[in-house]
Amino acid sequence: MGSHVDDRAGTRSPGSGRALHTLAAAGCVLAAAASVAAAQTVEDLARLSIEELAAIEVTSASRRAQPLSETAAAIYVITAEDIRRSGVGSLPEALRLAPNLQVARLNAYNYAITARGFNSPEAANKLLVLVDGRTVYSPFAGTVFWESVAVPLPDVERIEVISGPGGTLWGANAVNGVINIITRHSSESQGVLVDAGAGNAERKATVRYGGDIGDDATFRVYASRFDRSDTEPVLPNDTVPDAFRGSQAGFRMDLGDGDDAYTLQGDIYRNYTEFLDQTLRGGNVLGRWTRQLGPDSAFELQAYYDVKIRDYAVAYDSLKTFDVQAQHGLTFGDGHRFVWGGEYRVWRSLFESQVVFGFQEPEATLSVGSAFAQAEFALTPDLRLTLGSKVEVDSHTGANVLPNLRLAWQVDEAHMLWSAVSRAVRTPSRIDRELSGGGILVPAPDFRVEKLTAYEIGYRGQPTARSSLSVSAYYNVYDDLRTLGSTNGGLPFQLRNDMGGETYGVEAWGTYSVRDWWRLRAGFDWMRKDLDLEPGTADLSGRQAAGQDPRHQAQLRSEMDLGDGWWLDLALRRVGRVPPTRVPAYTEVDAHVGWQVTPALNLSLHGVNLLDETHPEVNNPATSPPRLIGRTIHAKLRAEF
Amino acid sequence: MPRLPRHRHFRAAALALAVIASAFAGPAAASEQSLEYAVKATYLYKLAPFVEWPAHAHDPQTGTIDLCVVGEDPFGDTLDRAVAGQQLGGRPFAVRRMRVLDPRARCHVMFLGGSAAQTADALRMARGMPVLTVTDAVADPAAMGIVNFVVVDGRVRFEIDAAAAAQNGIAISSKLLDLAVAVHRGGETPR
Numbered sequence: 001m002g003s004h005v006d007d008r009a010g011t012r013s014p015g016s017g018r019a020l021h022t023l024a025a026a027g028c029v030l031a032a033a034a035s036v037a038a039a040q041t042v043e044d045l046a047r048l049s050i051e052e053l054a055a056i057e058v059t060s061a062s063r064r065a066q067p068l069s070e071t072a073a074a075i076y077v078i079t080a081e082d083i084r085r086s087g088v089g090s091l092p093e094a095l096r097l098a099p100n101l102q103v104a105r106l107n108a109y110n111y112a113i114t115a116r117g118f119n120s121p122e123a124a125n126k127l128l129v130l131v132d133g134r135t136v137y138s139p140f141a142g143t144v145f146w147e148s149v150a151v152p153l154p155d156v157e158r159i160e161v162i163s164g165p166g167g168t169l170w171g172a173n174a175v176n177g178v179i180n181i182i183t184r185h186s187s188e189s190q191g192v193l194v195d196a197g198a199g200n201a202e203r204k205a206t207v208r209y210g211g212d213i214g215d216d217a218t219f220r221v222y223a224s225r226f227d228r229s230d231t232e233p234v235l236p237n238d239t240v241p242d243a244f245r246g247s248q249a250g251f252r253m254d255l256g257d258g259d260d261a262y263t264l265q266g267d268i269y270r271n272y273t274e275f276l277d278q279t280l281r282g283g284n285v286l287g288r289w290t291r292q293l294g295p296d297s298a299f300e301l302q303a304y305y306d307v308k309i310r311d312y313a314v315a316y317d318s319l320k321t322f323d324v325q326a327q328h329g330l331t332f333g334d335g336h337r338f339v340w341g342g343e344y345r346v347w348r349s350l351f352e353s354q355v356v357f358g359f360q361e362p363e364a365t366l367s368v369g370s371a372f373a374q375a376e377f378a379l380t381p382d383l384r385l386t387l388g389s390k391v392e393v394d395s396h397t398g399a400n401v402l403p404n405l406r407l408a409w410q411v412d413e414a415h416m417l418w419s420a421v422s423r424a425v426r427t428p429s430r431i432d433r434e435l436s437g438g439g440i441l442v443p444a445p446d447f448r449v450e451k452l453t454a455y456e457i458g459y460r461g462q463p464t465a466r467s468s469l470s471v472s473a474y475y476n477v478y479d480d481l482r483t484l485g486s487t488n489g490g491l492p493f494q495l496r497n498d499m500g501g502e503t504y505g506v507e508a509w510g511t512y513s514v515r516d517w518w519r520l521r522a523g524f525d526w527m528r529k530d531l532d533l534e535p536g537t538a539d540l541s542g543r544q545a546a547g548q549d550p551r552h553q554a555q556l557r558s559e560m561d562l563g564d565g566w567w568l569d570l571a572l573r574r575v576g577r578v579p580p581t582r583v584p585a586y587t588e589v590d591a592h593v594g595w596q597v598t599p600a601l602n603l604s605l606h607g608v609n610l611l612d613e614t615h616p617e618v619n620n621p622a623t624s625p626p627r628l629i630g631r632t633i634h635a636k637l638r639a640e641f
Numbered sequence: 642m643p644r645l646p647r648h649r650h651f652r653a654a655a656l657a658l659a660v661i662a663s664a665f666a667g668p669a670a671a672s673e674q675s676l677e678y679a680v681k682a683t684y685l686y687k688l689a690p691f692v693e694w695p696a697h698a699h700d701p702q703t704g705t706i707d708l709c710v711v712g713e714d715p716f717g718d719t720l721d722r723a724v725a726g727q728q729l730g731g732r733p734f735a736v737r738r739m740r741v742l743d744p745r746a747r748c749h750v751m752f753l754g755g756s757a758a759q760t761a762d763a764l765r766m767a768r769g770m771p772v773l774t775v776t777d778a779v780a781d782p783a784a785m786g787i788v789n790f791v792v793v794d795g796r797v798r799f800e801i802d803a804a805a806a807a808q809n810g811i812a813i814s815s816k817l818l819d820l821a822v823a824v825h826r827g828g829e830t831p832r
Contacts, residue, residue: 041679041722042682042683042719042723045680045723046683046727048683050684050687050691050817053683053684053687053797054796054797054798054820055796056680056796056797057794190819515726516722516726517726561726564731599816
């Protein structure tokens with residue numbers, strides 16, 4: 001069906017990164033240990049700067065010291081230190097650090113990223129991404145346009161990656177996973193920061209200044225610019241440049257006044273690639289008010305407005321989002337917690353196509369209202385039961401119920417077992433329902449939500465004093481996945497919901513401190529898919545919605561602090577062969593060497609994809625010519641004063 | 642819709658169980674330490690680069706930077722693990738524990754545990770010595786060290802008594818002062 005198919009769906013997603021904070025503070029299990037998980041042992045803490053140490057959350061609002069790991073979900077946390085040591089220049093590259101994500105680079109500007117499978121530029125529609133509580137998932141296409149996600153990477157505090165459904169807290173489209181990108185509080189980004197890097201594939205610089213206004217308020221402003229080189233073509237006649245460049249700027253202000261805390265933040269960006277003459281521009285502004293109602297109770301109100309425009313050779317796509325949400329969390333009785341809240345969101349989408357495929361009505365407004373409640377009961381001091389649901393009503397598909405049930409058993413201080421059953425949905429995107437053209441494709445107004453029932457079990461703990469381990473296994477049952485069917489055995493075609501089936505897999509990661517100055521980290525995931533079509537139906541897209549997934553991927557990292565401020569990190573990564581597209585397996589080595597010259601100055605040199613001059617990661621002939629991802633070498637400087 | 646044969650479910654479940662079971666093969670007695678005290682232990686040596694001691698504070702014989710824990714020790718082996726392999730300017734950290742303050746002991750950083758009265762006594766003895774005193778969430782100004790840990794918004798932060806630092810002849814960098822939630826400069830009553 002054509003090039004238009006940016007497949008994907010879209011819709012709401014309450015909750016938020018910061019919201020996650022309040023949820024944690026107020027009572028959400030899922031969130032509570034997420035920040036704690038970032039640094040589990042005193043050996044991990046050794047890697048942090050003193051500012052980062054000051055930012056580690058050690059207790060919930062109830063002032064109860066958190067056990068080292070008590071989250072009943074598969075959470076991996078990428079810390080600011082991980083980002084700094086790996087020298088990554090973009091958010092998608094930073095996400096490669098999470099062993100529970102599959103990251104495949106398409107070309108200079110585009111990526112396919114998912115958790116637990118269904119990855120491809122066409123099919124990656126089941127991962128919800130939030131930046132400081134603001135969704136960046138597109139309801140127009142049901143995807144994340146990674147080339148439009150503007151994040152001030154040097155001031156990111158942490159990235160929480162949850163594999164598995166998160167519908168109860170985050171709403172629709174948190175099907176296979178949720179990513180929460182959380183930037184630092186402005187009081188933790190004071191002074192001048194210069195973060196600059198240059199190499200054969202990318203040049204990038206960020207400058208930030210943070211200061212205070214009176215005793216209670218702090219702020220930061222930043223500006224950033226990047227320039228990426230073309231990727232290498234595979235086909236001899238492919239001469240299309242895909243070099244990507246852009247700039248962004250933003251601010252954040254935080255005001256604390258007794259029990260009240262206020263945040264106001266915003267960003268603007270403008271990126272450009274010659275490929276299809278694409279300009280990506282937009283901005284956002286977000287305000288948040290948090291009130292501590294007592295030692296065990298907190299309330300949060302948040303609102304934001306976001307504009308994203310993709311202006312390219314064949315279409316103009318604009319999305320305006322207005323969102324307001326409130327939540328209240330409390331602890332009660334003997335360690336029980338309760339959190340509830342509501343959200344209302346309006347999406348205004350405009351899509352004007354210059355080609356045969358387009359929408360009969362370029363403009364559409366989608367409104368979504370939702371309410372959720374989740375309780376966590378301490379059945380015994382060691383056994384916690386979490387029960388909750390969200391009900392989401394949207395103007396296109398009606399009501400969706402997104403419940404979950406979680407059980408966590410703290411076997412002893414060092415070991416926890418958990419299990420969960422949850423339901424999640426992907427709501428239809430505009431493309432799923434409205435795309436038509438050329439007598440080839442007709443709209444599919446009856447396209448249904450894609451449904452998932454997920455069963456998970458997991459372990460997290462410290463098998464020995466010097467190691468940590470997280471293992472999770474899942475069994476996912478999907479229904480009503482997207483297919484392309486014919487209306488009368490021939491043209492025109494129509495998108496349908498004729499695929500279903502199961503996926504199952506195991507994810508594991510852990511750390512081991514060999515010596516006080518030498519840590520090893522390993523990550524592994526393995527997945528199988530058994531998807532089938534309804535009897536008597538066909539998928540003319542060749543099961544595009546099933547994704548292009550390797551059966552396994554693995555990474556091993558070694559991190560050494562060599563003394564006198566020198567450090568050396570090595571990473572070995574392997575991604576298995578992708579059967580449907582015959583993208584071969586690849587193994588790569590990355591090497592990072594750095595020198596903390598003074599507490600204020602850090603210099604580093606990074607080599608990525610060192611084993612091969614180039615390799616392919618994902619292929620999508622329908623939308624862009626195949627490109628190879630190359631070896632990169634770059635040097636970085638980070639100065640703070 | 643065709644579903645996967647039942648026995649494959651069992652295989653998946655069996656695999657998952659096997660993985661989880663293997664995680665328990667050989668669990669050692671992991672030391673229980675709350676994250677809060679792991680963070681505080683890490684602070685004890687991470688404060689040092691921001692502090693300048695007078696030259697006479699350094700022992701030419703041992704050349705270590707000495708972290709003393711006086712009174713009750715809330716850290717256990719966490720502090721020993723924290724400082725293992727750490728050094729500052731080529732000088733390793735050493736942990737010393739003492740029930741009561743021994744005025745002859747050489748300490749660069751001194752963590753004072755125990756009751757407020759014991760802490761206040763130890764602080765009086767340490768006054769004028771080139772030592773960075775550290776206390777743990779003390780509310781009584783008389784029992785507050787140069788650095789006093791406080792938990793704010795669920796995070797371990799600290800206050801700094803710059804006047805007391807000056808009395809002890811140690812200089813604290815402006816970066817550390819910036820990071821403090823409060824700086825007491827004398828003339829005022831702390832808190």
